[in-house]
Amino acid sequence: MNSDEKKIAENYLKEKESLEQDRLNIPMLKYFWQASPLATNRKKSIPKFLRNIDVFKHFSDYELKTFSNFLHNRTFASEEIVIEEGDAGFGFYLIFAGNIEVYSKRQKVTEGVTENYHQLITRLSKYEYFGELALLENQSARNATAVSKGTSSVLAIYKPDLEELIDRYPVVGAKLLQALSLIVSRRFNQVTEELKTLKDKCSSLESQIVDKNVQN
Amino acid sequence: MSIKMFKTDKYKMAFFVLICLFFSVSFVMLPRIAIPFGVAYVLALMLRPIQRMLYSVEVKKKFLAIIMVVGSTFLFSYPIVQGVKTITEESYKMEYYLPKLETYLRQKYALLKYEVKERFNYEIEMNPVDKIVEFGQENTRSIFVFLPKIIGSILEWGLIIPLFLFFILRDERKVRFQLMKIIxxxxxxxxxxxxxxxxxxxxxxxxxxxxxxxxxxxxxxxxxxxxxxxxxxxxxxxxxxxxxxxxxxxxxxxxxxxxxxxxxxxxxxxxxxxxxxxxxxxxxxxxxxxxxxxxxxxxxxxxxxxxxxxxxxxxxxxxxxxxxxxxxxxxxxxxxxxxxxxxxxx
The missing domain is CATH 1.20.1440 (de novo design (two linked rop proteins))
Known part of the structure; x- marks a missing residue:
């Protein structure tokens, strides 16, 4: 290589380096843009949130985006009732932020006086859900009361929205119904397990009573 | 365990009631907008089964709204245009029938009056035929007086209703979702x-x-x-x-x-x-x-x-x-x- 050729090659490399320095680093910009908390809008965050819920894992990204367009975002103040026991159910709720406590109405009789009270059944947090039966039954009465603990945000889908989703996007509608069936079957299994435990407890109590009677 | 619960913010409820009242009063006070809007809304509700059918063949919402507005305008205007011709002809014929009807009624009434007089020796003094004819003439006259106004309203509606219908079909869900936020x-x-x-x-x-x-x-x-x-x-x-x-x-x-x-x-x-x-x-x-x-x-x-x-x-x-x-x-x-x-x- 002669000196001229060497000069040309060096100039070319210098120019290339300076060009690369001047060029905008798009991937880096894209990363910062996406990492910015200000850039996170509702449209992007809801499908992302839905992706973390296990019953929606068979939804594609596009299907989750479509489903998210049918959800209502509602905010509840602390101690505010989300759904009340005995009311006609019309919506299914997914906890987007905050905590929800589920209570059931109970009665106890103390010294002949009947007293009504609410018993805590469970505490639900982000990515959990409740009220799914309302989408499957017609005008079903809610069987528990859900109360917001602290400010919470829930995503709701109501029956007309589900009907519209089935009409407009049958595949997404069918997948949502599949997810609902999965939730119901899980709840059913849970209830069956609890029933088994209760029955076992009952039979052990019965045997204890029989033993005591025999001893006496 | 007992829990303390409260139902809702009073201010939110008051705001919601105020919005409802505002829309209700506006609806009553502005009939020139409220009537075509009401008609367009009812039409949109009527077209729902067809809309659902078209969704299944994956027509985009905007095109769907255009198809339905054009289709319903044609569906309603074609029979009107065709029917107006026939009905106008028949209405003209009706002009010759009305005097015939009047004569028929007078004849029948005279016959009835005569038979009552013959059988029961009672003279009917009322003359309902004149009243019926007078009522008919007055109403026909009032129709002609209000006809230009009616035609004007129909022409105005003919332009506004399809416009309202298009936007209701296209944007109803968006508006509904926004309104849900204030409930x-x-x-x-x-x-x-x-x-x-x-x-x-x-x-x-x-x-x-x-x-x-x-x-x-x-x-x-x-x-x-x-x-x-x-x-x-x-x-x-x-x-x-x-x-x-x-x-x-x-x-x-x-x-x-x-x-x-x-x-x-x-x-x-x-x-x-x-x-x-x-x-x-x-x-x-x-x-x-x-x-x-x-x-x-x-x-x-x-x-x-x-x-x-x-x-x-x-x-x-x-x-x-x-x-x-x-x-x-x-x-x-x-x-x-x-x-x-x-x-x-x-």
Missing amino acids: PNNIVERMYYLYHSFNTKFGDYIFAKFIEATIVGTIITTGLLLLGYPFAFLLGLLAALTNILPYVGPIFGFIPALVIGLVDQNPNTTLGAMTLLYLIANIIDLALVFPLLVSKIVNLHPIIVVVSVILGSQFGGVVGMIVSIPLAAFVKLLIQEAYIELYGRA
Whole structure:
């Protein structure tokens, strides 16, 4: 290589380096843009949130985006009732932020006086859900009361929205119904397990009573 | 364990009530906007089954709205344009029939008066025929006085209704989702349920009635044309319109045909065949069309149906009569909800 050729090659490399320095680093910009908390809008965050819920894992990204367009975002103040026991159910709720406590109405009789009270059944947090039966039954009465603990945000889908989703996007509608069936079957299994435990407890109590009677 | 709960923010409820009042007052105060908007809304509800059908073939929402607006404009305007020609001709013929009808009525009344005098020796002093003729003339005159105004309104509506219809079909869901945000949390489910029930009942009822009236009108017009009866299109249209009224509607639709049959001494006018035709059309309606299309939508007691139609006619004329039944069904639903709220679910 002669000196001229060497000069040309060096100039070319210098120019290339300076060009690369001047060029905008798009991937880096894209990363910062996406990492910015200000850039996170509702449209992007809801499908992302839905992706973390296990019953929606068979939804594609596009299907989750479509489903998210049918959800209502509602905010509840602390101690505010989300759904009340005995009311006609019309919506299914997914906890987007905050905590929800589920209570059931109970009665106890103390010294002949009947007293009504609410018993805590469970505490639900982000990515959990409740009220799914309302989408499957017609005008079903809610069987528990859900109360917001602290400010919470829930995503709701109501029956007309589900009907519209089935009409407009049958595949997404069918997948949502599949997810609902999965939730119901899980709840059913849970209830069956609890029933088994209760029955076992009952039979052990019965045997204890029989033993005591025999001893006496 | 007991929990402290509160229902909702009072300010949110007050704001929501204020918004509802504002829209209700605006609706009453601005009839030039409210009426075409109401008509477009009812049309949009009527078109829902077709909209659902088109969704299944994956038509984009914007194109769907355009297709439906163009389609419904054509569907409603074509028969009007075609029908106006025939009905105008028949209306002109009616001018010759009216004096004939007057003479017929006078003859019959004179005969009745004479027979009463002969048999019971009693002189009838009332003259109802003059009153009927006077009433008819006054009403015809008032129609001509208001005709330019009516035509002006129809032309205005013809431009505004398709525009409203397009935006309702395209943006209804967006607006609904925005409005849902201002509904307080504790009533949101109930309000959405009522809104949905109202839309479903109203849309389905109007759609079913439209189909029912079209079927009855087509049977009567075709039958009268085959019988060679005069004013077949006019009488068919009248039968279709009066069919909207339950119970008494078919009778109202039959009376003009009967009067024409009695007045017209033409041997072609077969009175018996015409009566049979009206009977068959109404039997088809009562036995097939009504149970399949309409009865499932509104489950109301016959007395409530009649009372609501009377009240509807008193407050809103013909439109009031049409909308009275679905409104009564909605009021029933509201009462049921209020009952559940006050006394609990039985």
